[in-house]
Amino acid sequence: MKIKYIILTLLALGFIGAGIGLKMFFKPHADINKLEAEFKVEATSLMDEFQKEENTATTKYSEKVLEISGKLVAKSKLKNGTDLLILEDEMQGVSCQLDSVWCAANQPAIQSLETGKPVTIKGICKGYLMEIKVSPAVVVK
C-alpha cells in the first residue's frame, strides 16, 4: 500500500518537473507592449549620457525597458520588413527597430508618423554602437 503512494508521488513530481521544463523551453519572448518602462527619458539626454560615459550608461540602461521621447528624423523599413525609427540624429541618434507583431497590428499608427514631429517610443535598450540601439520597440504616442 505504502509503495503505491510513493510511486504515485514520484510520478506526480516527474510530471510537474517535465511541465516546468517544457514551459521554460517554450517560454515566449517578452511582450514589450505589456512591460512597464523603468526609465522615462528624452532622446537627447540619453544620447548625452552614452556619448559621455558609454560604460556607465550601458550598465544603467542595457536590457532595461525605456520610454524615450524625441524628434523623429527618419522612418524606414529594413529588408526583412522590420520598421525602423530614428530619433534626433540620423547618424548618432536613437535607432529603434519596432516589434514585428506589434507592427502587423498597428500599421496605420506607423504610417501616420511624420518625420520632424515628436514621438515617444517604448523599447529595450541594447546599448551603444555609434547610435543607441533599441529593440524591440513600440510607439507609445
Added chain:
Amino acid sequence: MLKKLFILVLLTSSVGAFGQGKFIAKNAFISFYSSTPMEDILGESNEAVTILDAEKGEVIFQAIMTTFHFKRALMEEHFNENYMESTKFPKTKFKGTIEGFNKDMLKGPVANIKISGVLNVHGVDKTITVPGTLGLVDGKLVGTSKFKVTPEDFGIVIPSVVREKIGKEMEITVKADYLPFGQ
C-alpha cells in the same frame, strides 16, 4: 532651375558613389548558425554597424551580443548568460583589411574577396582570414561574408552534457548594404 538641380543631383550622387571617404551600414545583418541533431540554433541581428574605409580597404564590423534574436527565448537567455556572458563582453568586433584592395572593388560588380584581421568574441582576440564578396548590387555597395568559428577558440565553455547537442563549429553569415558617408 531644373538644370541646376539636375547637375546638383548628379554631382552629389557621383560623389556619393565614387568619392573618397567611408562607407557605412548601420543595420547590417549578422547571423550565427549551428546545426544540431535536436534542433538547429539560429541567432540573427539586424543591428550590427560596419564601416568600410574606401582609401585603405579597412573594414570594421561590430555587433551588440544581446541584439541576436533566437526563435526561443530560452536559447537567447542561454546564449547571453551561459555562453557569451554578454554583460561582461557586450560587443563583438572585427577589424580587418581586404587583401589586395584597390578602389575599383568598390565600383565593380560583385567579386570574391578575402579579408584578414582580428575577430574579438567573448573578450578573446583571434586572427582570422575569411572569404567574402564585395561589389555593386543595383548601384549599391554590398559586402557579404560567410565563415566558421569554433566556440572553444574564444574561451567559450560548453558543458560536456550539452556539447554533443551543439555543433562543433558555428557558421557566421554577414551582409551589409553600404552607404557612403563623410568625405
